[in-house]
Amino acid sequence: xxxxxxxxxxxxxxxxxLTLTCTFSGFSLSTSGVGVGWIRQPPGKAxxxxxxxxxxxxxxxxxxxxxxxxxxxxTSKNQVVLTMTNMDPVDTATYYCAHLYxxxxxxxxxxxxxxxxxxxxxxSS
Amino acid sequence: QSVLTQPPSAxxxxxxxxxxxxxxxxxxxxxxxxxxxQQLSGTAPKLLIYRNNQRPSGVPxxxxxxxxxxxxxxxxxxxxxxxEANYYCAAWDDSLGGPVFGGGTKLTVL
Numbered sequence: 001x002x003x004x005x006x007x008x009x010x011x012x013x014x015x016x017x018l019t020l021t022c023t024f025s026g027f028s029l030s031t032s033g034v035g036v037g038w039i040r041q042p043p044g045k046a047x048x049x050x051x052x053x054x055x056x057x058x059x060x061x062x063x064x065x066x067x068x069x070x071x072x073x074x075t076s077k078n079q080v081v082l083t084m085t086n087m088d089p090v091d092t093a094t095y096y097c098a099h100l101y102x103x104x105x106x107x108x109x110x111x112x113x114x115x116x117x118x119x120x121x122x123x124s125s
Numbered sequence: 126q127s128v129l130t131q132p133p134s135a136x137x138x139x140x141x142x143x144x145x146x147x148x149x150x151x152x153x154x155x156x157x158x159x160x161x162x163q164q165l166s167g168t169a170p171k172l173l174i175y176r177n178n179q180r181p182s183g184v185p186x187x188x189x190x191x192x193x194x195x196x197x198x199x200x201x202x203x204x205x206x207x208x209e210a211n212y213y214c215a216a217w218d219d220s221l222g223g224p225v226f227g228g229g230t231k232l233t234v235l
Binding site for chain 2: 037046047048049052060061062063096107108109110111112113114115116117118
């Protein structure tokens with residue numbers, strides 16, 4: 001059974017750096033066909049993709065946020081970490097991590113099949 | 126503004142069949158698979174349909190997906206009160222190099 005859990009601060013100040021951790025079980029990020037993605041959802045708004053990391057350490061970032069994001073994986077700890085710099089009140093949202101399932105290096109075939117429950121982050125001074 | 130376009134709302138009565146549309150372009154829906162997610166109030170999204178028309182284990186066959194050209198649809202037959210939720214479509218976008226989502230459709234069961 002695949003499970004994912006997001007953790008991190010619930011409140012950050014403007015200009016600070018946000019660090020979120022996704023701790024997962026039921027799969028290994030060193031196995032071909034697997035990845036982890038981060039997605040966020042501002043209150044009352046739609047889902048927005050942030051970053052993806054695959055089993056082969058290939059990384060993808062949302063073009064609009066690329067300069068502020070870094071995604072890394074620690075296979076031994078079964079964790080994926082997302083950092084977002086220069087936080088702003090518009091970054092207030094629920095942040096989800098999700099398991100990606102696909103095939104090899106055909107990254108466009110991957111989809112998010114299992115999601116964590118999400119963690120709410122508020123940006124305010 | 127979302128890359129994929131969905132109607133903001135839809136509704137139906139119990140037992141009815143409703144469809145939710147998702148419109149994109151040649152760089153996303155036109156050349157890649159479409160996936161659908163159901164988000165009940167206050168919960169995380171749940172995969173409902175993957176690769177255009179495949180249902181994960183446990184998803185009732187009342188839910189079905191289809192794709193034609195640069196558009197896709199989610200159909201729900203035999204509508205039930207527990208289907209009241211927000212529904213999101215998603216697809217890989219070749220231009221952006223990642224997945225894109227629709228703006229979501231809030232389904233109300235009258």
